[in-house]
């Protein structure tokens with residue numbers, strides 16, 4: 001059993017009520033939002049049910065340049081410049097990548113990202129919120145909201161009491177805990193299943209299996225990370241279970257099935273603003289269909305959201321303006337997520353047919369693979385992490401003006 005460092009008993013004192021920003025969720029998305037608020041002089045509270053970095057939420061592979069650009073390269077464990085893809089009957093194909101993927105240590109990465117922020121952190125389980133913002137009578141676009149009371153604050157309910165702020169972010173993952181709407185639960189929701197094991201071991205390749213022996217619609221993976229390998233199976237069809245396929249893949253690669261971690265993975269983008277709350281990462285369906293790559297996009301949309309919040313804190317925009325701007329920014333990407341969902345559906349249909357190995361073979365063309373992966377990276381490019389260095393705080397600007 002993993003060791004939990006979360007506060008217990010007498011340590012669980014009631015939380016302090018009022019904040020400028022409350023960020024719910026301290027993984028990739030939440031910590032990326034917090035990073036953008038550094039040196040803003042704002043009172044920022046970050047909440048999670050576990051300590052930061054305590055509970056790994058993925059196989060932790062991401063484009064290296066994203067990690068480097070965010071100053072997180074200290075967490076990198078192994079770097080790969082190709083993908084080794086396995087098809088039925090022992091056929092394998094190597095795809096050259098125009099950029100590299102790296103596996104990283106979750107705890108270290110979270111610590112490095114958190115250190116770039118400037119916030120109060122508390123462990124608390126979040127159960128919901130009371131909205132003080134309602135949609136316009138016109139009913140219109142996401143983000144088009146009118147405060148119901150003078151402050152426009154949103155109250156977040158936790159097992160350590162209520163906290164409120166005018167700016168509240170849900171970075172809590174697929175459950176979308178702070179949504180004002182009733183949540184659709186799996187298996188009816190647009191979610192994939194993912195399960196993996198983390199045995200000790202090592203390897204040289206980032207490997208994928210597109211083989212219906214393991215999963216009809218989906219894929220298996222083995223991601224080496226220094227002294228362990230992360231071996232798992234994802235199914236795009238939520239009704240198909242992945243425990244047995246994961247055990248079968250473990251036998252194939254000859255590793256013990258130990259240290260399981262799994263979760264639902266959203267494969268449809270959702271409203272990034274809902275009744276006055278900002279949704280980032282898996283809570284907004286920001287995980288890319290087909291590949292289930294959600295770390296890069298959680299960082300990307302987290303930075304975008306953080307920059308918008310920063311503009312409110314600096315008095316440059318109103319809350320209502322940034323709700324609309326962030327909703328529009330996320331919405332601009334919807335067609336790319338839609339296109340990848342079509343690819344995902346095609347993979348599901350092709351996987352059991354003899355056509356699939358032909359597609360996999362086509363991508364051994366360096367030119368085709370580089371073209372495809374360049375376009376894929378451009379959905380959330382690493383340069384985004386560099387653009388827009390944070391503004392100096394109002395206090396620092398006043399001091400500079402006075403000097």
Ligand SMILES: Cc1cc2nc3c(=O)[nH]c(=O)nc-3n(C[C@H](O)[C@H](O)[C@H](O)COP(=O)(O)OP(=O)(O)OC[C@H]3O[C@@H](n4cnc5c(N)ncnc54)[C@H](O)[C@@H]3O)c2cc1C
Nearest residue numbers: 027028029049058059060061126173194281282293294295
């Ligand atoms: C098995 C598996 C392997 C994966 N591998 C990869 C991979 O290699 N690369 C990749 O890019 N993507 C991968 N993904 C997808 C990736 O994990 C997610 O897209 C990514 O973690 C989303 O980040 P996030 O910050 O939005 O949410 P999460 O990382 O899920 O973080 C949510 C946070 O909210 C907290 N939380 C949740 N509910 C509550 C509550 N009620 N109260 C308080 N706190 C709460 C959690 O403790 C957690 O810290 C994988 C997914 C799975 C399931």
